[in-house]
Amino acid sequence: MLTVFTLLMLLIIKEGSGNSDRSVTFENPNPCALxxxxxxxxxxxxxxxxxTVRKTTWYRGKLNGTIWTRVALSDFPSYESRSEYLGDWQHNCSLAIHDLQVNDTGYYYFRFDTDTYGFRSKKSVYLSVTELNVRVCPERVRVGENVTLECKTSCHQLSNTAWFKDGRPISKTMFRAQAEDSGNYVCxxxxxESEQSDSVALDVQYGPLNMSIEVSKLGHLSNSTSVNLTCRATANPAAINYTWYKTTGSSSSSMVHVGSGQVLSLTSVVRPGLYLCQARNSVGENNLTQTVLIADHKDINHFILVGIVVKIILALLLTLIIIWIGRRTCYSAEDKKEQEDDYENTSI
Known part of the structure; x- marks a missing residue:
């Protein structure tokens, strides 16, 4: 019994001393790549x-249920055209994987077989595959607030990065937001530069800008004519409240509320007026005024009467001028005849 035990111990010692001559070393056990x-x-x-080395094999760790197994890369169709063995059958066992995908993240092992023994690595290479992550902080701001652009990965701190907004390169990664800064950013x-991150949107909110008032009809209008005033404004978020005011006297500071909504309909206004549109959203408000000239029936009749009187006066003046010119012509002919008669008498 003692002899059998002694033989077993000798075999174990021999096996252990044999393994000490065999090893696998990973120079970069925790690589991280994009x-x-x-x-x-x-x-x-x-x-x-x-x-003599007869075979070399790279494996990937895989969890089948609750059992951790090692599966040869050659058994994964996805690695067939992307994995490249850079080593040899002597001492180099380097491996390259191309066109990395996020699901390539995991543990990798190496095994070599000689003509007398097979040895697999006890340690592993853990590969992390990451993407460029772009961050706009904050993603929603108001005009004038600070914005910071960040480009990073889960395993690298990036400093030499390029930024694009809506496809156009930009230089600043910290700025005060303006309305035109809204858009999609990538790094x-x-x-x-052709290998860009996913895009992230920056939403710059601002009060009403570029306001205008459209008048459906222009010029002098009678009080029986309908007129629509449409207030337009650029805003983010869109303006949701429009309020209309009108001057009550000569001073533009005397305003009264005359309506709400983007369109103001005027149907019975009898005086010229200065109308003010106030547009408002959750960020702020803005005002714009527009003068609308409106005349009532009395004003129109007055204009017509004045026109008729002017026409009559012009006609009378023209008649008088014609008569005066005619008389001047007659007087000139008579004077000429008298002069000729005097000349004849003098000759006799």
Whole structure:
């Protein structure tokens, strides 16, 4: 019994001393790479002198239910065209994986087989595949507030980045927001601008701007003519409240409320007026005035009467001028005849 036990211990010691001559070393056990790029697992292995390597294999860890297993990369169709063994059958076991995808994140192992023994790495390479993450802080601001753009990954601090807004390059990553800064932002590593992050939107809110008032009819209007005044404004969020005021006297500061809504309908106004539109949203408000000239029937009749009188006066003046010119012509002919008669008498 003691002899059998002694033999077993000798076999275990021999096996352990044999494994000490075999090893796998990973130079970068925790690489982190960007999606779409390539990564290299730098790896070396050693074995007993006199052995000959017959096979090398890379594995990926996979959880089947509650059991952790190692599956050869050759058994994954997705790695067939993307994995490249850079090593040899001597001491280099490096591996490259191209066109990285987020689901490539995980544990990787190496195994080599000699003509007498098979050895697999006890440690692993843990690969992290990350994407460029863009952040606009905050994503919703009001005009004049500060905005900061951030571009980072889960495993790298990026400093040399390029930024684009709606496809156009921008230089500032910190600024005070203006209305025109609203849009979609992406980042990229400088030198690889074609590989951009997903976009994130910046929403700059502002009160009513670029206001205008449209008048459905222009000129002097009678009190029986309907007129629509339409108030327009650019705002974010859109203006939801429109209020109309009208002057009550000569001073524009004397205003009375005359209506609400984007369109003000005027149907029986008898005086010229200065109308003010006030547009408002959740950010602020803005005002714009518009003069509308309106005349009542009395004013129109007065204008017509004055026109008739002017026409009559002009006609009378024209008649008098014609008569005066005619008489001047007659007087000139008679004077000429008298002069000719006097000349004849003098000759006799």
């Amino acid at each position: 999606k779409g790029k390539s990564v290299e697992f730098r790896c070396s292995y050693s074995y007993r002198e006199g052995e 990229a590593i400088r030198g690889r």
